[in-house]
Amino acid sequence: MPIKIPDRLPAFDTLVQEGVRVMTETAAVRQDIRPLQIGLLNLMPNKIKTELQMARLVGATPLQVELSLVRIGGHKAKNTSEDHLLSFYETWEEVKDRKFDGFIITGAPIETLPFEEVTYWDEMQKILDWTQTNVHSTMNVCWGAMAAIYHFHGVPKYELKEKAFGVYRHRNLAPSSVYLNGFSDDFQVPVSRWTEVRRTDIEKVSELAILMESDEMGVCLVQEEAGKRLYMFNHVEYDSTSLADEYFRDVNAGVPIKMPHDYFPHNDPELTPQNRWRSHAHLLFGNWINEIYQTTPYELEKIGAVRV
Template identity: 40%
Template sequence: MPIRIPSDLPAQSELHKENIFVMDTCRAATQDIRPMEVGILNLMPNKMETELQFLRLLSNTSLQVNIDLIRIDNQAPKNTPKAHMDNFYVQFDDIAYKQYDGLIVTGAPLAHLDYHDVKYWDKMQVIMDWARKNVQSTLFSCWAAHAAMFHYFGKFRGLREQKLSGIYQHFVQNEHDELLRGFDPAFFAPQSRYGEISLEDYNSVEELNVLATSKEGGAYIVASQDKRLVFVTGHPEYDPDSLKQEYQRDIQAGGEPVLPVNYFEQDDPSKKPMVSWRAHGSLLFTNWLNYYVYQTTPYDLTQLSE
């Protein structure tokens, strides 16, 4: 079964073009099964681009998945039409009564702000506390992964002098964990961040397992032993040209960004990016949905808060 999304969500037409099977709400209503309930708390400015990236990864599963697109506040994002937000997103306060099988919290371009200076930090703390009681497994991406490590375990994030940007080789550290089932021992994944939490800090938390690392960026995938928290410091959801767009944007803003490593053919930004991460990115989210969500979640989601 595919992901279930609104019939008129713009992402649906793009997914169809990519030969990805999605089901609209009308067709899904005819199937007598209990679908997975997954929320995406989208913190990125360009909501439409980010929602498409994550929907693509969630579509490669035999499960039927209902998707709620969630916004953290009612402030209009700069890079997304207000009509899109009004039609397809729900306020967190309006779904706080619900329980979810899975929740994804995206990254956000907030690397140089202290957490307490983030305008919605208070609400983020409320959501993270709510998720511990009302979500079977929550996957935090990039900035959200560091923010969750600070909130749950008090681990501070440092900042790198140069942005970690490019496609890096990562190595499986626990081949028997179900989240990495089917992974090659070494695989590639995009990174785009200034934030850094040391491997020592991750390893110091007894209930966490570091599952995959890179030499350049340290921890990449970390999960709690009960499978209810997953931290992904990179961007397996990125499109082929996402790092290119970030690089060009930083140049246009007057900066001198580092060239994303292992990304452009012959390290020439006029050439096409080399795509080497999408298979493992898709496998990561398929494994998360199957082994961390579907295989562990109660049939009656109200039991989560008991």
């Protein structure tokens, strides 16, 4: 089954061109099945690009998925038009009475700020608490993962001396995990962050299990079974050119930045990067969607037992 998104969303045509099956809102109502309700809390500055990246992965499933775009109500976006936000997004206040089978919380370019100094931290805490009662399973990504694991378990983040930036080899630490079904023992994941969480802190929390790790970049993916949460600290959803876009943005702005590790062919930024993580990105999100489908209540209103 295809993903259901608003007919006029900019990502619609691109997804169709890429072969992702997309269903119009008009066609969806004719199918006598309940689509999975997936929410995307988009905290990234370039919201349109992030919508496409996440919709591409969520839509690559035989199940029908309805994607709802959500934003922080008390924060004004600087890089996305107000028309786009009003046309396609709802604030969390507007959706907080709904139930979701799955909910994705993205990264945000505020990594080095203490959580308590983030202008929307109070609302973020309310949203994280709300996921315990209104969401069956949550995928937290990059800063979103660091915020969630700090909120729920007090796991701190540490500022790095230089940006962790590039494509790095990772190890599959839990081949039997439902989320890593089909994963290689060794695979590559894009990394782009100024902070990290550490294995020693995660190991103090008995509810957490590390699923992916890099010898160079540390912990990548953590599972919390009781809370039905995944914490992805890197950017498996990135496009082929995402790291290049960040690199050239900083170069053109005169910001000191090292060339992304193992990314450009022959370390030549004039050459087009090859995507070596796409298949595992699809596997991870496909496995997550499948696990949601297998375990979520058929009746949405039954989602919501408080998890500790």
